Structures are given as structure tokens and as C-alpha cells.
Amino acid sequence: MLLLRRFNRVRITSPCSVRLLSVKPISSVDDEKQLRCQDQSTVCEALSCYSNDWQKALEFFNWVEKESGFRHTTETFNRMIDILGKYFEFETCWALINRMIGNPESLPNHVTFRIVFKRYVTAHLVQEAIDAYHKLDDFNLRDETSFYNLVDALCEHKHVVEAEELCFGKNVIGHGFSVSNTKIHNLILRGWSKLGWWGKCKEYWDKMDTEGVAKDLFSYSIYMDIMCKSGKPWKAVKLYKEMKSRRIKLDVVAYNTVIRAIGASQGVEFSIRVFREMRERGCEPNVATHNTIIKLLCEDGRMRDAYRMLDEMPKKGCQPDSITYMCLFSRLEKPSEILSLFGRMIRSGVRPKMDTYVMLMRKFERWGFLQPVLYVWKTMKESGDTPDSAAYNAVIDALIQKGMLDMAREYEEEMIERGLSPRRRPELVEKSLDETLVCR
Structure with a gap:
């Protein structure tokens, strides 16, 4: 029996499924530690399913301790506190912190x-x-x-x-x-x-020199990022050359910034050169590095090359993430291609973020396709992800566009029940007023 489904049957309706809390016999101290780690990971994963609904998250948090005999750890407490804080439930956060005291396994x-x-x-x-x-x-x-x-x-x-x-x-x-x-x-x-106060950034950068503050790798990485964001990527490239002349060894974060800067100022081919240099110097690219190259390739219209890099990533020990797929989704223009890639994403085990679901629903809505919107919504629910306001608004707008006001109203009422505030929509308000007048 799956842990979260068991909880859902008792208290809540949700399709999210995660691994079982371990019921295997323990033969040694090492086995016990291993099982505790597995159980902790399972509970954290389940809490993530409820990250957009603090009441359900807290209900599950208390239930798993009371009914399943799980002893919460510092990590599971921290996950719950983060969800509560997201919704400004600070009194409850402090109540949990006070619960953490006294147990060596869950100390703050x-x-x-x-x-x-x-x-x-x-x-x-x-x-x-x-x-x-x-x-x-x-x-x-x-x-x-x-x-x-x-x-x-x-x-x-x-x-x-x-x-x-x-x-x-x-x-x-x-x-x-x-x-x-x-x-x-x-x-x-x-x-x-x-x-985004670029003038103040420049002033502070110069102030560090005036006050004799030594600039390190992170200082340069931050300021290169500032140059990129302020629309001066060529200055970031200049800083990169300055770092090399000072023999500052770049890490993956610095290289990622340089690759983005060179791509913006000189094109994706120059970024690929730095990508190769990075490897030659023994700095292994991470998922963010690949995402930057894929994004640049997509922006340059080189979708085949972008897909080729997507295929190569797992072979080089770098698994794609939701951002990898979003770079591709942003440039695809055919619903069939998007749905095919979305299916590949799910099958490969990459869990979409809420932003991914919203992005796809909005894209289909702009094109006037309702069925793909509902398919993405259904996949989101079956994955156990709790929709946020942006997701609800996307599906409601798609339904209104197709004149399905009754169904749109159902989703709006569901939002309100969850404590989320829907946007004011004249179509739904006017329909409600008409119904009120007819009833009178």
C-alpha cells in the first residue's frame, strides 16, 4: 500500500504516489540508518506534492507521525517549515521549531x-x-x-x-x-x-577597490552576471579575459556566465568554443551549462542541434531537468511536437515544475487548443502536483475562451475553496448576475 494513497483514503483525495515507508526487518545499525534515510526522503517527496497547499501538507506531516510511526527528522521539519513560511504561517513555523527541540534527530x-x-x-x-x-x-x-x-x-x-x-x-x-x-x-x-540598480552595482564594484577588498572568483562571477543582465555582455567577456590574465581558475558557475555572455555578444558558436575549453581545462559542465547552450541554439533556430545536445546529456552523466525542456518548449510552434516532447519528459523521469505546466497551458490557450490544456492539467494532477493560482488561471482562461463558462466556474470555486484568489473575470460575473435575475 502506498504511503500517500493510504493517507489520502483516510483524510484527503490526491493521486500523488510515492514510495512505501519501509517495513523491512532491520538486521544491523547500518540497515536502520539506510532505511531511515529512505523514509525521510519519501516523506520529503510527499510534502513536496503539497507545497502549494500548506493545510494538506501539515495534515500529512502530522498524520505520518501519528499513524505510521515515522519519527520526523530535521530535514522533514525544515521542509514543512518552508511550506508554512511560503504562506506566512509563522506562528505554526515556530510551534514546529519548538517541537524539534529535545529530539537529537530533529534539532533545529x-x-x-x-x-x-x-x-x-x-x-x-x-x-x-x-x-x-x-x-x-x-x-x-x-x-x-x-x-x-x-x-x-x-x-x-x-x-x-x-x-x-x-x-x-x-x-x-x-x-x-x-x-x-x-x-x-x-x-x-x-x-x-x-x-537591477546597475549604477549602484558599478559604484559598489569600484568601492570594493577603493576600500581594498580583495575580489575573488565569486566577485567576478557576480559582476559578469550584472554586465549580462544590464545589456553589456561584451564587458562580461572583458572581465573573463581579465580573470584569465590574473590566473583565477574559473569554476562551473563562472563558465556558465561567460558562455551566456559570449553567446549574447558574439553568437552561439563562440559559446560552444568556451564550452569545449571548459572541458579541456577539467571543469565539467553541469545541467545549467547545457541548458544555456540549448537555449542559445533554440534562439538561433538550430532546433536539431538543440535536440542533439538533449540526447547527449545523459550519455555524459548530466541528466536534463525541467528548465532544459522549457528551453525547447519555448521555441516549438506545433502542438504535436510539444506534446511529444512533454511525453518524453515525463517518461524520462523529469518532473515538470509548476512553471512548466503553466507555460504549456498558456501556449496552447493562445493557439486556441483546449484539449491539450486539459491533458496537461490532467498530467499535473496525476503526478500529484497541487496547482497554484497561475495554473488555475490558465485552465480557466482556456475554458472561457471556448465558452465553457460552467466548467470555468467550477475551477474558480475550487480555487476559492483552497484559499486562492481568482482574477475577476467579467464573463463569469455577468453570467452569475444573469442567473440571479432569472431566479428572481
Whole structure:
């Protein structure tokens, strides 16, 4: 009996299926550890199915502990806290953190509070994130790593002004360690990049030189990315040459940025040359590297070459991901080709992200095809993925386009039941008013 189906029959209706929690006899300590890891992975996978529905996720989280005898670990707690934080259920997050204390297998760690910082800052609750940092003395985690995690969360989610104030302003947190290092400056430089304030990025880049901050591989990688995003890829290529002259050994992240920059400024053939150079220098391309080349090939109209690289990826030990397929989907113009590639994606074991489902439904909707929209929706549900607002809106718009207002209204009501806010659609509102007048 499948774990999640068993739960669904008891409490919830959902087609998602995952592996069984282990019921094999344990013959040694090593076997026990291995089975615990498998069970932990199974629970995390099941929680991911409910990442867009925190109530079902929490219900499953409590059920699997109570009914299946599973002992939650730090990792499963962290996964649940992340889902709750996504929906601003911070009181429940802290209740779970308090549950974690006292069990050596589920003690809060740096990842726990990195998630808390991220979710607070995403909700623009900056002071709450700072207050959470101050509470870390209670968990023996108020240290340099946690401070970096806090600054990183602020910079990642467009609160770099507050991050800079924390590090160098008048009200500096009493952290007891130096922040005048390259790592902190790199985080803040990336923060200005997230805001898209290119002039401020240039100013900060020059300031690092003025203040004698040593620039490392990550500094150059961040600034090359800034040059690409600000529409100056040729300057990123110039920085790449500067790195080579300084004998800075590039890693896969830096090479990925260079490949993108050269592709934008000089074309995909030059990117492929750097791709080959990368391998020759002993830096193995990752999935992001292949995705960048595939995207450039697609943009250049070289779909056969893009498919050839897709075929070669597994042979070279690099499995495609959902972004790989999205690069191809974005350029395909025939529904039959898209559905064929979508089927290949599912069969190969690549799980589409919600963005993938939405992208395909929107594409079919623009072309006026309803059946492919419903097919993608059905596949999403059968895969156990909980639709978000964008997915619901895509299928509702497709139904309205075909005049199927009753079915569109059913999906809208389902959205509301799940606590999601549908867009106001005149077609559905007007129909409701007409029905009200007839009833009177």
C-alpha cells in the first residue's frame, strides 16, 4: 500500500504516489540508518506534492507521525517549515521549531533558520527576520554562518539597503566577528544586482577597490552576471579575459556566465568554443551549462542541434531537468511536437515544475487548443502536483475562451475553496448576475 494513497483514503483525495515507508526487518545499525534515510526522503517527496497547499501538507506531516510511526527528522521539519513560511504561517513555523527541540534527530540547524529568514524577508517582514536572528542564542546558533544567512536572505529578496545597514550602518548587530570581508561584499553586490540598480552595482564594484577588498572568483562571477543582465555582455567577456590574465581558475558557475555572455555578444558558436575549453581545462559542465547552450541554439533556430545536445546529456552523466525542456518548449510552434516532447519528459523521469505546466497551458490557450490544456492539467494532477493560482488561471482562461463558462466556474470555486484568489473575470460575473435575475 502506498504511503500517500493510504493517507489520502483516510483524510484527503490526491493521486500523488510515492514510495512505501519501509517495513523491512532491520538486521544491523547500518540497515536502520539506510532505511531511515529512505523514509525521510519519501516523506520529503510527499510534502513536496503539497507545497502549494500548506493545510494538506501539515495534515500529512502530522498524520505520518501519528499513524505510521515515522519519527520526523530535521530535514522533514525544515521542509514543512518552508511550506508554512511560503504562506506566512509563522506562528505554526515556530510551534514546529519548538517541537524539534529535545529530539537529537530533529534539532533545529542553520538550514532551519535560513528558511525562516528567507520566508520572513520574502514577506517583507525584515524586523521579524532580525528578531529571529537574535533568538538564535537559545539554539546555540547565533554565529557567523547564521549572520551570513540573514544577510543573504535580505540581499536575495531585494532588501539590500537594510542588509548594508546591518553590516556597516550605525545600528550594526553585535555579532562579534568581522564583516569587512570579501564574502559580505559579494552578498551585497549581488543584492544590488537583484534590485537591477546597475549604477549602484558599478559604484559598489569600484568601492570594493577603493576600500581594498580583495575580489575573488565569486566577485567576478557576480559582476559578469550584472554586465549580462544590464545589456553589456561584451564587458562580461572583458572581465573573463581579465580573470584569465590574473590566473583565477574559473569554476562551473563562472563558465556558465561567460558562455551566456559570449553567446549574447558574439553568437552561439563562440559559446560552444568556451564550452569545449571548459572541458579541456577539467571543469565539467553541469545541467545549467547545457541548458544555456540549448537555449542559445533554440534562439538561433538550430532546433536539431538543440535536440542533439538533449540526447547527449545523459550519455555524459548530466541528466536534463525541467528548465532544459522549457528551453525547447519555448521555441516549438506545433502542438504535436510539444506534446511529444512533454511525453518524453515525463517518461524520462523529469518532473515538470509548476512553471512548466503553466507555460504549456498558456501556449496552447493562445493557439486556441483546449484539449491539450486539459491533458496537461490532467498530467499535473496525476503526478500529484497541487496547482497554484497561475495554473488555475490558465485552465480557466482556456475554458472561457471556448465558452465553457460552467466548467470555468467550477475551477474558480475550487480555487476559492483552497484559499486562492481568482482574477475577476467579467464573463463569469455577468453570467452569475444573469442567473440571479432569472431566479428572481
